[in-house]
Amino acid sequence: MAAEFVIEGLKATIEGKEILKGFNLQMKGGEVHAIMGPNGTGKSTLASSLMGHPKYEVTEGTVTLEGQDVLEMSVDERARAGLFLAMQYPSEIAGVTNSDFLRSALNARREEGSEISLIKFIRQMESKMKDLEMNPEFMHRYLNEGFSGGEKKRNEILQMMLLEPKIVILDEIDSGLDIDALRVVAQGVNAMRSEDRGFLVITHYQRLLNYIKPDFVHIMMQGRIVKSGGPELAERLEADGYEWVKEELGIEDEVVGQEV
Amino acid sequence: MTTQTILPVDAGRLSELSLRSGEPEWLKESRLKALELAAELELPKLEKTRIDRWNINQYGSYKESAAIAALNEAPSSIAALVGSSEEGSLIIQRNSGAVYTRLAPELAEQGVIFTDLHTAVKNHGELVRRYLHTAVKPEEHKVAALHAALWNGGVFLYIPKNVVVDTPVQAIFLTDDAEASFAPHILIVADSNSSVTYVDNYVSGKSEAGLHNGAVEVFACAGAKVRYATVHQFGADTTDVTYRRAIVENDGAVEWIVGEMNDGDTASDTKSVLKGNGASSDAKVIAVGSGSQKLNYTTQAQHFGKNTPSNMITRAVMRENATSIINGITKIEKGATRADGQQTEKVLMLSPKARGDANPILLIDEDDVTAGHAASVGQVNPEQIYYLMSRGISRSDAEKLVIYGFLAPVVSQIPLEGLRNQLKSLVERKLGQ
DSSP: OOOEEEEEEEEEEETTEEEEEEEEEEEETTOEEEEEOOTTSSHHHHHHHHHTOTTEEEEEEEEEETTEESTTSOHHHHHHHTEEEEOSSOOOEEEEEHHHHHHHHHHTTSOTTOOOOHHHHHHHHHHHHHHTTOOGGGGTSEETTTOOHHHHHHHHHHHHHHHOOSEEEEESTTTTOOHHHHHHHHHHHHHTOBTTBEEEEEESOGGGGGTSOOSEEEEEETTEEEEEEOHHHHHHHHHHOSHHHHHHHTOSOOOOSOOO | OOOOOOOSSOHHHHHHHHHHTTOOHHHHHHHHHHHHHHHHSOOOOBTTBOGGGSSOOOOOBOOOOOOOSSGGGSOGGGHHHHOSOOOSOEEEEETTEEEEEEOOHHHHHTTOEEEOHHHHHHHSHHHHHHHTTSSSOTTSOHHHHHHHHHOOSOEEEEEOTTOBOOSOEEEEEEEOOTTBOOOOEEEEEEOTTOEEEEEEEEEEOOSSOEEEEEEEEEEEOTTOEEEEEEEEEOOTTEEEEEEEEEEEOTTOEEEEEEEEOOSSOEEEEEEEEEOSTTOEEEEEEEEEEOTTOEEEEEEEEEEOSTTOEEEEEEEEEEOTTOEEEEEEEEEEOTTOTTOEEEEEEEEEEOSTTOEEEEEEEEEEOOSSOEEEEEEEEEEOOHHHHHHHHTTTOOHHHHHHHHHHHHHHHHHTTOSOHHHHHHHHHHHHHHTTO
């Protein structure tokens, strides 16, 4: 069954400031939606609120994945229900190897007693790392510790490939990547595109969308989607910037949650 | 302070005990002199720790322990540690005395001595006398003096010149009778260019509270290498006060691996004195505190020799209401040129009521040295837990990963696989999972 992910009227605050001001989006498996917008318009807050980051508080709205209430779930339950967020700033965790971490994540999805065999796991991990042109030694390195920006992003995609989620949110996966790394990361994402998996690609550069072709493009300002369209919308943004959108909609200041 | 001292034994009784055990005159005198000191000396002054409020007077009295003929007769509380194989070298002490001693024949052939300390006094009196109480001195404070007066059981390990012992030599100390005094003394002498690994475990199973007053003395002669690994896993029934000292001669090396996994109040002090040129010391301490434990861990390195490196690492996890004071003292004496003293103390707190205090101290009286320290006290980072949970890992498993990750850089450096695994499972037990 194709995943259906529905966000309705989502409002969220951080430290008492409202950042999301009624966000609506419907997506299905097989679709790639891009969320574009200038800095400070609430894109990363959207990603963090959907995953359940403890600093963000959802004050209104609903989020469902295949009809299940996502907002009622703890962070780990959301992940096991099929949600995956490739983070802009992944945590570094000393003492925990990449492979121990990923094996724990895979086993968390399995019943006790039916854990993935070590050999099978290593074979899988090695093969995906090869696809992402990652040095095999990263398997035994401590999780993200001392990784460069690009290595962290590849590692996020590696996790996505192994965990096979239903809805993937990529939060600025292109930031800090050179063109080669961007190509590799996009290849990883494209290899995972399928009828039963949806992607929400958050970026403020159109560049990424040359590699990951979206079906729908949404422009975010002031904590909500202000304009939606097809891939041609992204191209227009690349050519003309965001000013015309603001003029067309009569928006003076696109950012949200700033101190006045 | 003028607190009235109540000694656990009087001179008459101590001397009678010593006589009955057939101890030589010098040892009886040593015990009686230490008892006199105990009456005069104060308790040790521990940083931010009121040891005088601890339960440290439950010495019990000396009781004979019945020997066991084979390992399958060992008490069930230590069965897992003992295993079933009648190989290797092992001493088991139960309460006041040794109940089992085995020295691997190939080591005996090379002149290795491995017995309880009473037997060593009888058979190798001069050798024992030369070293006994010269590293942990009864003059230091009341606890050390009482230990020197009352010690029982214990271990004497002597490695002759140039002998390299490959398999670890082991000892197990069990206290399961609150009425019996329990004060083992470990004395290890590694003669020139010898090498040995010694591993011991401390276990309890008493129905009433008691005290372990322990002392460890290690002598690494020129070029000798001693690795001393110790795991303390006393229950809440035992207050543990342990002093460990190593004296390291020219180009000798001592390596301490200490697992502090007790459930009762604990004070331990582990010190290397780098006496000779080129002497080195490496100390790794991992600790987990839980319940309402009060803990005070000190590691020390004192440099006299030139070109002497020392490294000390302590990592401690505190949960529930546990309180820990962690001290690292690097002392470099005048003349110890090109000494290098490094230390790191880190505490991870798992609950708002847990407390940790890391005190790195460098005392340097020589200019031509390098030294460094790092200390940190912190809580589990909620961002890390969020990140792990966002991959489907439950909160408790995420916390477990972060905690093991915190200890891993020390645990992974432990060169004995069995010990590494034992510590991992003890950490798991202490974390209550």
